[in-house]
Amino acid sequence: MLDNRKVVFSGVQPSGNLTIGNYLGAIKNFTAFPEEMLRFYCVVDLHAITVRQVPAELRRRTYETLALYIACGLDPEKNCLFVQSQVSGHAELGWILDCYTMFGELSRMTQFKDKSQKHADNINAGLFTYPSLMAADILLYQTDIVPVGIDQKQHLELARNIAERFNGVYGDTFVVPEPYIPETGMKIASLQDPAAKMSKSDPNENAVVRILDDPDTILRKFKRAVTDSGSEVRYDPTEKPGVSNLMTIYSCFTGKTFEEIEREFDGRGYGDFKTAVGEACADALRPVQDEFKRLTADKAYLEEVMKNGAAAATHYARKTLSKVRRKIGFVN
Ligand code: ATP
Ligand code: LTN
Numbered sequence: 001m002l003d004n005r006k007v008v009f010s011g012v013q014p015s016g017n018l019t020i021g022n023y024l025g026a027i028k029n030f031t032a033f034p035e036e037m038l039r040f041y042c043v044v045d046l047h048a049i050t051v052r053q054v055p056a057e058l059r060r061r062t063y064e065t066l067a068l069y070i071a072c073g074l075d076p077e078k079n080c081l082f083v084q085s086q087v088s089g090h091a092e093l094g095w096i097l098d099c100y101t102m103f104g105e106l107s108r109m110t111q112f113k114d115k116s117q118k119h120a121d122n123i124n125a126g127l128f129t130y131p132s133l134m135a136a137d138i139l140l141y142q143t144d145i146v147p148v149g150i151d152q153k154q155h156l157e158l159a160r161n162i163a164e165r166f167n168g169v170y171g172d173t174f175v176v177p178e179p180y181i182p183e184t185g186m187k188i189a190s191l192q193d194p195a196a197k198m199s200k201s202d203p204n205e206n207a208v209v210r211i212l213d214d215p216d217t218i219l220r221k222f223k224r225a226v227t228d229s230g231s232e233v234r235y236d237p238t239e240k241p242g243v244s245n246l247m248t249i250y251s252c253f254t255g256k257t258f259e260e261i262e263r264e265f266d267g268r269g270y271g272d273f274k275t276a277v278g279e280a281c282a283d284a285l286r287p288v289q290d291e292f293k294r295l296t297a298d299k300a301y302l303e304e305v306m307k308n309g310a311a312a313a314t315h316y317a318r319k320t321l322s323k324v325r326r327k328i329g330f331v332n
Pocket of ligand 2: 009010011012013044047133134137138146147148152155
């Protein structure tokens with residue numbers, strides 16, 4: 001808690017064009033927290049460089065990710081929106097927490113194992129210690145709640161363990177955070193492989209629907225989505241993972257329950273259903289896309305938001321850091 005207010009913190013990497021997985025699993029839920037809470041939403045560029053990035057693209061995506069936060073409904077006057085590398089406390093606490101995170105713990109992280117396979121030519125130390133920097137992001141603001149997709153649950157558990165370990169050694173220092181994982185939308189699957197997560201860095205463009213895809217592209221991608229044998233629209237993640245994933249997406253965009261969707265498409269087959277999912281998705285994203293276009297045309301405004309966000313975040317980060325420094329025994 002900071003200022004007697006409950007704290008929400010989350011982050012998205014500017015490592016690619018965001019997908020509807022990022023939207024439904026994370027960003028859309030960022031807007032669900034009440035105004036009484038202190039809400040920090042960060043563009044985590046320090047995390048993005050654990051994988052090689054093209055500098056000009058990283059810079060552009062940093063602006064774009066911030067613009068998407070705002071376009072998705074996060075008002076910068078009411079939420080602290082900022083860029084991670086502009087608040088030096090993240091790197092500073094990141095290093096400190098590295099010294100309270102065990103090699104064995106980091107070795108067990110499934111994201112590290114996945115990314116090491118995908119980037120076998122660049123298994124750098126940052127990729128390995130990624131979760132302790134993420135813990136620093138969260139603990140720096142005495143965060144109570146962290147909205148994320150299910151793939152981040154393991155990292156969150158590690159952040160909790162690091163907080164408890166530190167508190168155990170030095171006495172109460174950090175709030176131990178809780179994850180907030182949405183029931184529907186916590187894992188949107190790839191449209192080409194329902195067993196895999198939809199990921200913004202997937203090289204197969206047909207596997208991902210991007211928040212900024214135009215309506216024709218969205219419709220085409222959904223039409224090409226792999227479905228399952230049979231022709232019945234029924235929610236059954238084991239027997240019908242492809243259809244169930246599309247039902248999840250449709251449910252998130254329309255608010256309809258799985259039973260309602262089953263009834264709506266009773267006897268109508270996959271073709272009609274896929275078109276309906278594509279249309280619902282394109283319709284829901286249209287206002288976000290319009291707002292995004294308006295915002296990215298105004299770079300000065302985005303820079304103003306970044307500057308104010310970084311200043312506000314720094315204010316709170318300093319409080320935690322000075323407490324941490326004192327506890328550890330650093331000279332002030
Ligand atoms: P990358 O492919 O670069 O690893 P990513 O698409 O996994 O990126 P992140 O920036 O790592 O995206 O994730 C941002 C947020 O979006 C996290 O809270 C994560 O849990 C959530 N998220 C990412 N992909 C999905 C998905 N397919 N379904 C639900 N939530 C997701
Ligand atoms: N690791 C997260 C991004 C992230 C994050 C955070 C999420 C970095 N720091 C702090 C929540 C809280 C991911 O989605 N890959």
